[in-house]
Amino acid sequence: METIKLFCPATIANVSCGFDVLGLCLDFGDVMTITKTSQKGISIKEITGADLPLDIKQNVAGVAGLALIERLNPDFGFEISIDKSIRAGSGIGSSAASAAGAVFGINALCGYPLSNKELVYYAMQGEALASGAPHADNVAPALLGGFTLVRSYDPLDIVPLPSPSELFVTVMHPQIELKTKDARSVLKENISLKKATIQCGNLGGLISGLYTNDYGLIGRSLHDELVEPVRSILIPYFNELKLAAANSGALGSGIAGSGPSVFALSQGQETAHETARSMSAILEATDIPFEIHISPINPDGIKIIS
Amino acid sequence: METIKLFCPATIANVSCGFDVLGLCLDFGDVMTITKTSQKGISIKEITGADLPLDIKQNVAGVAGLALIERLNPDFGFEISIDKSIRAGSGIGSSAASAAGAVFGINALCGYPLSNKELVYYAMQGEALASGAPHADNVAPALLGGFTLVRSYDPLDIVPLPSPSELFVTVMHPQIELKTKDARSVLKENISLKKATIQCGNLGGLISGLYTNDYGLIGRSLHDELVEPVRSILIPYFNELKLAAANSGALGSGIAGSGPSVFALSQGQETAHETARSMSAILEATDIPFEIHISPINPDGIKIIS
Known part of the structure; x- marks a missing residue:
């Protein structure tokens, strides 16, 4: 056997x-x-x-x-x-x-x-x-x-x-229930061509940044025009968590998959830890239980x- | 002076x-x-x-x-x-x-x-x-x-x-008048999220192919979900030109800017020339005057x- x-x-x-x-x-x-x-x-x-x-x-x-x-x-x-x-x-x-x-x-x-x-x-x-x-x-x-x-x-x-070696991920998981099916149902079926173009520019920038280890470009590209604006309303304190990540020096942040977890990318493990501390402080001031993870790109x- | x-x-x-x-x-x-x-x-x-x-x-x-x-x-x-x-x-x-x-x-x-x-x-x-x-x-x-x-x-x-060194461009310019402003006016203001996602996948694939000299991936990625379907109706014999490029071994083809020129990308100068011959044959059978160019990526x- x-x-x-x-x-x-x-x-x-x-x-x-x-x-x-x-x-x-x-x-x-x-x-x-x-x-x-x-x-x-x-x-x-x-x-x-x-x-x-x-x-x-x-x-x-x-x-x-x-x-x-x-x-x-x-x-x-x-x-x-x-x-x-x-x-x-x-x-x-x-x-x-x-x-x-x-x-x-x-x-x-x-x-x-x-x-x-x-x-x-x-x-x-x-x-x-x-x-x-x-x-x-x-x-x-x-x-x-x-x-x-x-x-x-x-x-x-x-x-x-490719995965730049200094890239670290902070994952904040607010323990609320948010089913993938529900998270998809808030999406709009149609979007403007202009927003799609903005999304394409950012996606291209992120991929270029991954190939060139350009952490600044990766950070500038981490914007979601299409989904985050509608889906983030399902995640409590989303804007506060994003702001905490930015203030801690993270390159950018967003919704992990269809949520409710919120991820941030940072250059270097120390910034990822600092981001974790700041994001934790946001939810510690509420009654929402949470888990937080720090990880390199595997x-x-x-x-x-x- | x-x-x-x-x-x-x-x-x-x-x-x-x-x-x-x-x-x-x-x-x-x-x-x-x-x-x-x-x-x-x-x-x-x-x-x-x-x-x-x-x-x-x-x-x-x-x-x-x-x-x-x-x-x-x-x-x-x-x-x-x-x-x-x-x-x-x-x-x-x-x-x-x-x-x-x-x-x-x-x-x-x-x-x-x-x-x-x-x-x-x-x-x-x-x-x-x-x-x-x-x-x-x-x-x-x-x-x-x-x-x-x-x-x-x-x-x-x-x-x-980056620009893979074996990448060559064939440009077919059918000498008809098509103003940029008119070519933009046919565009739809809104598109489906699904099509935007398909476009993002292809753009990401093309950019990855440029970094890795993966000509196959570049070819598979050369699809335009958003604009070509509506804009190509303004270009006479567009589908025939695309088919001619594909049959000549070009990696892919599309509208150059807002048209009316049609470009094809090929791996190797010989394929770019063969593509030029095939595309020329399409318009030679019509009364549309044209110019054709072959160029590496500069x-x-x-x-x-x-």
Whole structure:
């Protein structure tokens, strides 16, 4: 019997100006254990750290794994255990970590027939269960590490982007409930061509900054014209958190995925810590419980622990 | 008396997925001669190759130059002669070449108080005369060379991008009249968020491809969701020209600026020539006169000939 133990990282989708196309990988996350079984199919043995369904058709890891074994058709099965650290509904890719973990682990136990880039498609099928649409902007950085761009969904085309080494992320998670589906429902179907152009300029600037380690350009580009203005009203103290980050020297900040977490990017770990202290001070003065994380960009993504 | 003679290159704005933010520089263009005069102000002595006004307030070179001397306030003046090769209204930056030339030459004769990047703002003032809005996506590549990104207009933030050395441009100019103002009037004020997201994915892919010399990615990214579908109806045989480029092995094609010229990008000079032959064959079968150009990406932009 073979068992694989995986680190399944948290991720941030959108990254301000990269709505639905950009994502980045963090260095904290869940642990998933997958064991080969003689019985075909997938079962979820145990989930600790979160109250999530064990029924494989109701669980993102199960759905993603099923999509992959339909492709690979192995003559054995898989038993999955998950120790969740990433809180569901936090906006930092909790479901993506489980979907990515399931497909990565199954692929590994099958002898790596597919590349991590090819696995993105199958992990997306798990994401569809969580958010109503098979999006790739969390599962791609979870599987590939660093920053990733979803160039296209039809056909699926994932582009890995570089990650400047001094870039650190502060993640403030206000523990309020904000479902991805609800966060999407506030979006406007149409936007002005002018705003789309502004967004394109910033996205281009951010990507250029990632290639050239130009932290100033990265900071100047971290503006979201399209989504943050409407979605941020769902996040309490959003403007105050942004201001705290800016005053602490962060390069920029925005909504992590569909929220409610708020992320800030900083050059250097010390600024990321200072940003964490300032953001914490905002919510400490309220009755909203929160968690705060500091992380470099994780260049490796998902990995085998043992 | 000092005289400077300049090569003022043609440029292509938009570049498919980069509407209003991207531009690239070509290796053909106009020649401009600027002479220091004891009398302050600007005069335009002669324009050959095109029927354009000598009145400095009606001429893009004059308007751009005036904007710059208002800033620099030199105690001498400038006499400008222009030998136009870039046809007005062709979509490949004829007005931008003149605006860029005027500000570059005046700045040079003043001892280079400003950088080329700083000159973009003043050249834009000339562009405003030509197209009704002070856009930078032609004057930036004319002044800086290569590919450029307009990250933002407020504040103005121009980002130079790399130019893969095997990238060649084919420019088909069907000699029909299509004014920039008219080409802008067909644009829709609002677009769907979904299309904006697709555009962002492609723009990100193109920029990543420029940094990594990934010609395949550049080709896959050359799609314009926002403008080409509505603007291309103003260009006769547009779909046929695109198809001819694709069948000749070009990476992709689109409208040069606001048209009517159609550009194609190819990997390698031979493919660019083959693309030129195929595109020419389309218009040779019609009564539309045309000019066709083949050019590498010009990495230097505007330069001093003597």
